[in-house]
Amino acid sequence: MSLKLRSQDWFGRKGKEGILYRSWMKNEGMPNDMFDGRPVIGICNTFSELAPCNAHFRSHAEAVKRGVLEAGGFPLEFPIMSLGETLLKPTAMLFRNLASMDAEESIRGNPMDGVVLLTGCDKTTPSTVMGAASVGLPTIVVPGGPMLNGRYKGHTIGSGTHVWKFDEDMKTGKMSQEECEFAESCMSRSIGHCMTMGTASTMAVMVESLGLTLSGAAAIPAADSRKKVMAQLSGRRIVDMVKENLTIDKILTRKAFENAIITNSAVGGSTNFVIHLTAIAGRIGVDLKIDDFDTIGSKIPLLLNLMPSGKYLMEDFYYAGGLPVILNELKEKLHKDVITVTGKNHHQNIKGNTDCYNEDVIAGYQKPFQEEAGIVVVKGNLAANGAVIKPSAATPALMKHTGRAVVFESIEDYHQRIDDTDLDIDENCVMVLKYVGPVGYPGMPEVGNMALPKKILQKGITDMVRISDGRMSGTAYGTAVLHVSPESAIGGTLALVQNGDMIELDVKKRLLHLHVTDEELAKRKAIWKAPPPAATRGYVSMYIKHVIGSDKGADLDFLQGSSGSEVTRDSH
Secondary structure (H helix, E strand, O other): OOOOOHHHHHHHOOOOHHHHHHHHHHOOOOHHHHOOOOOEEEEEOOOOOOOOHOOOHHHHHHHHHHHHHHOOOOEEEEEEEOOOOOOOOHHHHHHHHHHHHHHHHHEEEEEEEEEEEEEOOOOOOHHHHHHHOOOOOOOOEEEEEEOOOEOOOOOOEEEOOOHHHHHHHHOOOOOHHHHHHHHHHHOOOOOOOOOOOOOHHHHHHHHHHHHHOOOOOOOOOOOOOOHHHHHHHHHHHHHHHHHOOOOHHHOOOOHHHHHHHHHHHHOOOHHHHHHHHHHHHHHOOOOOHHHHHHHOOOOOEOOOOOOOOOOOHHHHHHHHHOOHHHHHHHHOOOOOOOOOOOOOOOHHHHHHOOOOOOOEEEEEOOOEEOOOOOOOEEOHHHHHEEEEEEEEHHHHHHEEEEEEEEOOOOOHHHHHHHOOOOOOOOOOEEEEEEEOOOOOOOOEEEEOOOOEEEEEEEEOOOOOOOEEOOOOOOOOOEEEEEEOOHHHHHHHHHHOOOOOEEEEEOOOOOOOEEOHHHHHHHHHHHOOOOOOOOOOOOHHHHHHHHOOOOHHHEEEEHHHHOOOOOOOOOOO
16 A cells, blocks of 8 residues: 555554554454554544433444454544533533544544544534544544434324424423323434434434435434444445545535535524534635525525424435435535545435435425525624524514514523513514523523413414524424524623514515614613623633634634644654
8 A cells, every 4th residue: 555554653663652552452452463554443432321312333333343344444443522412411512612622632643544433413423523624534424323203192203393392282281291201202212313304313414415424324214224234334435535545625625515505405404504514614624604504505495304394204214215315306406526435426426326215205306395495594783693594494474573572681581481471472572582602501502492481382372483692403493593693692782682672583684683773782782791601610611712603603713723633742
């Protein structure tokens, strides 16, 4: 092999350093010829029993290892921080950047020539890709796969999406606590991540559309044996990628990001896609702005009938043909001169695998489920740097709406007052939640789809306009304006909104306007005081001081860009 492998800077050394780097590895039972110059493949495993969506990754890692060994490589598995969306407080998003640092430094500091990322739950995908992008080695992603469809009393139920439905049903007396606890087990009945088009599934689609996975990887259910096949084939392929010097920067081009935006629109992907893709772009050096998501993707039709925008789930998506069918329908919209981990473009990858087996799940481009489904960016005096809304999961009648603001000054204020019978609110009002952005919460939690007051739900009303600087679960639905930037905690206009102010949302005009004069806002700004920081030590303190705006990906300012893979100094 003519290509000099970086792992030989460890294992190919003579003298003391070579002894140090090889000898202790041999206590794992490694024969001497494993250090003979074959490609060393790091398997970055986000397995954790505290991240239930990723709890099956041990078997996936073994499948990858088989593939690496078959291709003549040397597989070495390593763990990094795993972010479980369902358990980690105050929000997994707070630690996405920390996990990316873990991935980056683990990859750079160890003797690997290529890396396989085992990802599943929401933040494990962007964090590992961000870390890998800042190093620049050949990289391939193996998505963990969605759960099997939930089934309850003869009905299909979706993870996340039905959490909000069950909560509403309990509030209105349609469901008892006992029934809810039974439904929980019906919803999460197999290994895997959320099987709706929530953030986890969106991230799987994202990495496939970026070209970081083998074709068809995104939709395979975690429990399907073909998921392990995909893992094994990925192990084989990463060895060849090392030999071809097919590094991640050659795949993650501007055109690849545009392909991902188009594809996300077509599948009705999560609004969290915006913040994660922007952060990845910041690491690889691609100039991606929040407006790009609107200009490139907002006019793309919805081709996938999945919750929360539709009625089916990821298992159905896979049986209908998976993402290759979607990519084929988008063939005239996608850039064709973009390579993937195979060394080929999407069109070459999907050849012969584009038949749709259920047109009620995947629609043709000319007969979509919705004409325009992409994420929309709205701006105005309330969001000078932008805010996002997902029309496919919102109520059409609320896309143009002006209403009286009902303001919650914190998440605690919201929880305390939302079901107070004396709360002055009706269905025409606009719910406003402050201080839940990256700095304010901190970490920007998924609270933007605020549950409606009980008295509104009892009237049969299930949606209202809701505005915040926080995020919304990709599994959620409703007319929620999210990621308002600048955020309230740093003095954005959102901090100045008062009860009774009139707020106008006009999605068609891309407008989010607070009907308060500039003079009045200046008066309010003069007496506004920033909330005290949530922490004064540790990682959280560092995060608050260095996190950039949500419109730029909410990465830490000093993590943007790349440091490469070279390490010039030895450990002894």
